Amino acid sequence: xxxxxxxxxxxxxxxxxxxxxxxxxxxxxxxxxxxxxxxxxxxxxxxxxxxxxxxxxxxxxxxxxxxxxxxxxxxxxxxxxxxxxxxxxxxxxxxxxxxxxxxxxxxxxxxxxxxxxxxxxxxxxxxxxxxxxxxxxxxxxxxxxxxxxxxxxxxxxxxxxxxxxxxxxxxxxxxxxxxxxxxxxxxxxxxxxxxxxxxxxxxxxxxxxxxxxxxxxxxxxxxxxxxxxxxxxxxxxxxxxxxxxxxxxxxxxxxxxxxxxxxxxxx
Amino acid sequence: xxxxxxxxxxxxxxxxxxxxxxxxxxxxxxxxxxxxxxxxxxxxxxxxxxxxxxxxxxxxxxxxxxxxxxxxxxxxxxxxxxxxxxxxxxxxxxxxxxxxxxxxxxxxxxxxxxxxxxxxxxxxxxxxxxxxxxxxxxxxxxxxxxxxxxxxxxxxxxxxxxxxxxxxxxxxxxxxxxxxxxxxxxxxxxxxxxxxxxxxxxxxxxxxxxxxxxxxxxxxxxxxxxxxxxxxxxxxxxxxxxxxxxxxxxxxxxxxxxxxxxxxxxxxxxxxxxxxxxxxxxxxxxxxxxxxxxxxxxxxxxxxxxxxxxxxxxxxxxxxxxxxxxxxxxxxxxxxxxxxxx
Amino acid sequence: xxxxxxxxxxxxxxxxxxxxxxxxxxxxxxxxxxxxxxxxxxxxxxxxxxxxxxxxxxxxxxxxxxxxxxxxxxxxxxxxxxxxxxxxxxxxxxxxxxxxxxxxxxxxxxxxxxxxxxxxxxxxxxxxxxxxxxxxxxxxxxxxxxxxxxxxxxxxxxxxxxxxxxxxxxxxxxxxxxxxxxxxxxxxxxxxxxxxxxxxxxxxxxxxxxxxxxxxxxxxxxxxxxxxxxxxxxxxxxxxxxxxxxxxxxxxxxxxxxxxxxxxxxxxxxxxxxxxxxxxxxxxxxxxxxxxxxxxxxxxx
Numbered sequence: 001x002x003x004x005x006x007x008x009x010x011x012x013x014x015x016x017x018x019x020x021x022x023x024x025x026x027x028x029x030x031x032x033x034x035x036x037x038x039x040x041x042x043x044x045x046x047x048x049x050x051x052x053x054x055x056x057x058x059x060x061x062x063x064x065x066x067x068x069x070x071x072x073x074x075x076x077x078x079x080x081x082x083x084x085x086x087x088x089x090x091x092x093x094x095x096x097x098x099x100x101x102x103x104x105x106x107x108x109x110x111x112x113x114x115x116x117x118x119x120x121x122x123x124x125x126x127x128x129x130x131x132x133x134x135x136x137x138x139x140x141x142x143x144x145x146x147x148x149x150x151x152x153x154x155x156x157x158x159x160x161x162x163x164x165x166x167x168x169x170x171x172x173x174x175x176x177x178x179x180x181x182x183x184x185x186x187x188x189x190x191x192x193x194x195x196x197x198x199x200x201x202x203x204x205x206x207x208x209x210x211x212x213x214x215x216x217x218x219x220x221x222x223x224x225x226x227x228x229x230x231x232x233x234x235x236x237x238x239x240x241x242x243x244x245x246x247x248x249x250x251x252x253x254x255x256x257x258x259x260x261x262x263x264x265x266x267x
Numbered sequence: 268x269x270x271x272x273x274x275x276x277x278x279x280x281x282x283x284x285x286x287x288x289x290x291x292x293x294x295x296x297x298x299x300x301x302x303x304x305x306x307x308x309x310x311x312x313x314x315x316x317x318x319x320x321x322x323x324x325x326x327x328x329x330x331x332x333x334x335x336x337x338x339x340x341x342x343x344x345x346x347x348x349x350x351x352x353x354x355x356x357x358x359x360x361x362x363x364x365x366x367x368x369x370x371x372x373x374x375x376x377x378x379x380x381x382x383x384x385x386x387x388x389x390x391x392x393x394x395x396x397x398x399x400x401x402x403x404x405x406x407x408x409x410x411x412x413x414x415x416x417x418x419x420x421x422x423x424x425x426x427x428x429x430x431x432x433x434x435x436x437x438x439x440x441x442x443x444x445x446x447x448x449x450x451x452x453x454x455x456x457x458x459x460x461x462x463x464x465x466x467x468x469x470x471x472x473x474x475x476x477x478x479x480x481x482x483x484x485x486x487x488x489x490x491x492x493x494x495x496x497x498x499x500x501x502x503x504x505x506x507x508x509x510x511x512x513x514x515x516x517x518x519x520x521x522x523x524x525x526x527x528x529x530x531x532x533x534x535x536x537x538x539x540x541x542x543x544x545x546x547x548x549x550x551x552x553x554x555x556x557x558x559x560x561x562x563x564x565x566x567x568x569x570x571x572x573x574x575x576x577x578x579x580x581x582x583x584x585x586x587x588x589x590x591x592x593x594x595x596x597x598x599x600x601x602x603x604x605x606x607x608x609x
Numbered sequence: 610x611x612x613x614x615x616x617x618x619x620x621x622x623x624x625x626x627x628x629x630x631x632x633x634x635x636x637x638x639x640x641x642x643x644x645x646x647x648x649x650x651x652x653x654x655x656x657x658x659x660x661x662x663x664x665x666x667x668x669x670x671x672x673x674x675x676x677x678x679x680x681x682x683x684x685x686x687x688x689x690x691x692x693x694x695x696x697x698x699x700x701x702x703x704x705x706x707x708x709x710x711x712x713x714x715x716x717x718x719x720x721x722x723x724x725x726x727x728x729x730x731x732x733x734x735x736x737x738x739x740x741x742x743x744x745x746x747x748x749x750x751x752x753x754x755x756x757x758x759x760x761x762x763x764x765x766x767x768x769x770x771x772x773x774x775x776x777x778x779x780x781x782x783x784x785x786x787x788x789x790x791x792x793x794x795x796x797x798x799x800x801x802x803x804x805x806x807x808x809x810x811x812x813x814x815x816x817x818x819x820x821x822x823x824x825x826x827x828x829x830x831x832x833x834x835x836x837x838x839x840x841x842x843x844x845x846x847x848x849x850x851x852x853x854x855x856x857x858x859x860x861x862x863x864x865x866x867x868x869x870x871x872x873x874x875x876x877x878x879x880x881x882x883x884x885x886x887x888x889x890x891x892x893x894x895x896x897x898x899x900x901x902x903x904x905x906x907x908x909x910x
Contacts, residue, residue, distance in 0.1 A: 018717030021710045025736050025790060028747035031757055035750065062319075084631035091627035098621040104628045111639045115848025115892055117865040118885040121872055122642030124334065125649060131336025132526075148638035151631050205738050211851050219338040220293030221318030226742050231321060233746065233855065234474045235299050242750075245743040252739040260731060327873040330658035351657055424773055430859055432874050452678060459678075471776040471858030484754040484775075594656040599678055601875045602688075608862055608870070609688035 029249060036242035053243035063244060065221070066228035070208060073139065073224060077146030078154070078203035084147070085154035085203075086196055093162040111149040119149065120216040127217060137219040145217060146207045153206045154199035161195025194262070201259050208251070291316045292532040295328060295339040297519070298474065299494070302552035309539055315532050323474060324431055332357055332524065340527040341536060343391055346518045347433070347589040349381040358387045359523040361534060368541035376518070376558035388520035389537045390558030392493070392549060395578060395586065396434040396515040399490040401483065401504040409508035410582065412442045415489050416465045423468040425486035427475045432604045433589070434515055435489055436462070441513025441587065448592035459603045472608055480505060493554030496575040507575045509582040516578070517589040518558070643889075650882035658876045668879030672887055689867070689884075696864040697891075699782050699853075700846035704793075706786040707842050711793030712835065718794075719801035730798070737791035745852050748787045752780060776858030784856035785846050792845070793838040800834025833903060840899045844892050864888050 036054070040047035057063050085108075092104055111119065127141055165188075211226040218227060225248060232241050292309075294301060298321040306317045320339065322328040325348045331337055333355065344352050352358045363369055364377075364385045376390040398414040405421040413419075415426055416439060428435055437447040439462050445454035470485055477494070479485045481502045495507040521540060523533040539545055546557040547565030556576050563571060570576070578586050592600060650668045652660040675686040718729040736744060751757045752774040759771040774780050850865035857863070862870070864884065871881025 014713040014716045014720075017710060017713035021714040021790065021794075022732060024710070024787065026732075027757075028751050028787065029736070029739075029744070031750055032743075032747040080634070084634060088628040088631040091624040095620075095624065098617075098624055100621070100625060104625075104632060107632050107635055107640070108628075110635060113889075113892065113896060114639065114643065115845075115865070115885075115888050117848055117850045117868055118646070118889050119639060119642065121868060121881060121885055122646045123638065124872070125878075126642045126645050128334035128336050131338070135336075137336060137338035137528075144634060145638050148634050151635060155631070209738075209740050211740075211742050218320075220295070220320050221291075223320075226740055229742055229746075230851070231298075233742075234323075234476065235321075236476050236478060238478065241746065245740075245746050248740050248743050253735055256731065256734045256738050260727070324874055326658075326876060330873055330876060333655070333658050355657070428859075430874070455678065466860075469860065470773060471860055473776070473859040475858075482755050597656075597876065601877065602675070602678060604874065605688045605867075605870070608859055609691045 032242055033246045033249065036239060036246040038239045038242075041238050053239045054247075056240050057243050057247070060240070062223070063225075063228060066223045066225050069139070069222055070225040073142055073146060073214075074204045074207040076139075076143045077150055077207045078200050080143065080147040081150035081154040081203040082158075082196060082200040085151050085199055086158050086192070088151070089155055089159040089162050093159055094165075108155055109152050112152045116149075116210070116212045120213045123213065124216045131219075139222060141219075142214060142217055142222065142224075145213060146210065149210075149213070150203035150206050154203040157198040157202060158192065158195045161192055161198075165191055197262055198259065201255060205252070205255060290314065290532075291318065292341065292529050292536060293318045293320070293339045294341045294536075295320050295322060295332075295337070296341070296343045297322060299477075300343070300553055302548050305540075305545060305548045305552070308545070308548075309536060312539070313532065313535050315535070326432065329357075335526075337524070337526075338528060339524055340529045340533040341521060342524055343519050343521050344388075345589065346379065346381045346520060347591045349388060349520055349522070350591055352522065353382070353387060357525055359525045359527060359530070360386050361523045361530075361537065362386055363389045363537050363541070366534070366538045366541065368538050371541050371543055371546075371559045371561060373558045373560050379518075382520065388522040389541055391519040391521050391540070392553055392555035392557045393516065393518035394492045394555040394575075395509065396429075396431070396438070396489065396491055396517065397495075397510055398508045399480075399488050399495040399498065399505055400508060401480075401486040401502075402506045403504035404483075404486045409506060410511050411508070412438050412510035412512045412514075414487055414508065414510070415469070416442055416461050418465065418468045418487075422487045424470055426469045427479075427485045427488040428469050428472045429489050429491070430472050430474060430608075431489075432600055433592070436600050436603055437515055437587070437589065438489065438510065438513060441585075442510070447515075447587060448590045448596050450593075450596060455599055455603070459606065462603065462607055466607055477501070491555075492575040496554035496573050499575075509578060509585065511582060511585050513585050513587055514582075515589045516586045646882045646885055650879055650886055652879050654877045654879050656876075658872070658878060660878050665879065668877070668883040671877075671880050672883045692862050692864060692867050693887075695778065695861065696847055699778065699785065699863065700843050700849075702782055703785040703789055703846045704839050704843045706782070707790050707793035708835065708839065710786075711790055711838060712797050712831065715794045715797035715801055715834070716831075718798050719804075733791050733794050733798075737795065741788055742851055744788050745784055745855050748784045749775070749855060752783060775856065776860050778857075778861050780856040781853045781861050781863070784852040785849060788852055789842045789846055792841045796837035796841060797831060797834035800831055800837070804830045836899060836902050840895060843895055847891060847895070848888055 037049050037051070038046055039050040039052055088104070088108055092101060092108075095101065123145055127145075131137055131141070209226070210224075211230055214222075214224045215227045215230060218224070223231065225244070229241065229244055229248075232244070292315050294306075294317060296319065300321070301319055306319065309315065310317055322331070325345050328342060328344065329348060329351065332339065332342060332352075342352075349358075369385070372385070372390060376393075377385055379385075382388045398409060398412065400409040400414055400422065402409070404425070405419055407419055414422065415428060418426055433447075436458060439458040440447055440449060440454060443454060443457040443461060445451065445458065449455065475485055475488065477498050480488070480498045483502070483504075490507070492507055495505065499505045499507070521537060523530065523537065527533050540549065541559055543559050543561035544565045546559035546562040549555075550557050550562065550566060551570060554570075554573070554575060649660055651664055651666065653663040653665040653667070655661050671686065672689060673686060674683055675688075676683055714733070718726060718733070721729055749756070753759075754771040754773060754775065758774070759768075762768045763771065774783075848865050849863055850869065853861060853863040854866055857866070865888070868881050868884045868888065871877045871884065875881070
């Protein structure tokens, strides 16, 4: 039997297709980044290497505003989503079933089931009325709207972590100290931390990725990086767009690398 | 720890965000239509922070504003939709005619049908919707709507249509001998059939960025005169044509919204753009003539002599001022448009 | 008994209290707006956008049917049928392409030595977490008239003039397949990763046929991953808005774009609302099919 030396892991052609897949995924992104270093204004005409468009982007007030808005929005939305999702995860795990558990589950996953464009127009209709009544047009709407569709994403890793947790420690702590909150803070929270962090990062990325909902709901001066990019794309097709895209790409690489380092350390 | 740090940072940053209090002005205008240097000049002169949001079409702007709570101060509707805005109570009666710089407004643009005596709006610029063709590719007659409705071989597959529903359908109706906003269904049907038949020869129905023409990704378009001029400046092959079957003349107007949060700054802006030097900045950037007397003095001879800026006498008769269609006709337009973009 | 009852009730109350903030946010900012959309779909369109508060079924009627502009005959709406058909067809095609490329890739990663796996996964995660718009811009650069493809083909002398790929159904398909590819790889990978390969090897030893082994051992194990991946690709593809808008150039609309149009140039909010609900219903059907399929999975395995 041994002489057959068969390795099930080697499916013929799989490696070729996989490498093709990676080439397909990366070539467009690499070309995009390469184009961002083009001296020329117009895309496609290579005129030499420079950081000109990055300099231009960093002096572009509209871009900087959009970057600040995106950062604040994603951080706030991810924070709200993570805190509420952590609470919800604590409520829905480690139970022997309670009244309404199914309903809570369904509600928490509802935003994933609705297409983004549908949620966008639905929010547009309702928030237009709310804005009129309250007169408030601040970033708050976007923050809560983003929180809403980020909650399911923050909820998943936190819940997964909670379910894998050993209960004995917490019970022991509760027996010793009596205060439930103290036990939670000193025992549960530290063990839960990687899950919470993963949830926060996922929510952050999901918020940063959103174009449609932000574009429909933004009030004047509330362009996020993606909506700014979408607007620019309609107006121009210059190397500056590629520089901004490359910066967004860099942010993703940093977040992915960061989350890898974090999860590595903890395990 | 990290989460709370990030949270604190965000909270601090949020409180440092410019509040929408006095000192801001929110402009809602067509894309690539507001000169950046004009904004900077206004910001410096009045110590006001200006935000600019751009829209695609009158319909989009109207829908967003009518939905309510848009937060904008200034909007720039075309003459054809100003009556709708006023009728719906969306514009503030800001009495620009009482403003200091109103004396500069060309009398032809004062007693206009859509805002007689200018109680709501200030003229921005006027222009035409025609066709733009790269003469290096196609040397034939370009003063015809056949450019996009019955395209010559050289241009097939390289034509763009601007997604300005009314402009495109109006021109198709003129090409079959009808009148814009007609209720005559045989005319509408003929126009629709002509458009649908031509669709396979179009590359896109899009707000194609100027670069796509400059790079010659696209060689022709239904287009606005000023946009055409700005492309010609970077690729001399592109020429603007006035379709003899009929093309559109329009005028855009600056108005203050009824629920504008920054009325004082908005009024300052209206007065500001009636200054000849500032109006000239708008024309220089957009490539359209304005309605302010004395602004020519601040324009370059090249701009003043630009063929896109004046309608040639022989085509004057083919220029139709854009009309407002009734809601019933508008619905038919929308359905023809869906047939085109499906 | 009573004490236990009381404890249970207080536990339920405590749990609801904990879940409440998340439940309230989602109810107010995701569920309630949908209810309003349902209401709007039964109203009369306002003259210039918005709605009039008069009951009307025209919105729903127009989703599928149209009254001829000229002779008032009722027929299936050709425009909406085309767009609906295109949306479903392109989403299925996208799923198929991502399957063909994604499954072998997931297999490839899962069968690397443990040390290398992290690296390959990292490579998949980066595009997964990169903004969709950025990735669409990247594909656009590849296929536009003056883009990379045409330059290479021109350089090789394969073609004399650039091929027009942008603004076609094919362009939309390529854009979506590119954008959604990582969504297929990750779930398939996690399904394969859980698997004990010794089982397959044993199976192979016993049954001798490679094909038989593939069908009887490997397929059942990848199946849940493939189903999850397909749903993860199909659902967002069906509701795609940004990618078809950029790649389709306004000529190859998908449902998402048609919906948006009703709230802008089309000025028909009730129709837009009805179309939005149609899209939601299609997504729900796909999701229900998914739960059925996963529920039925182990039985056959």
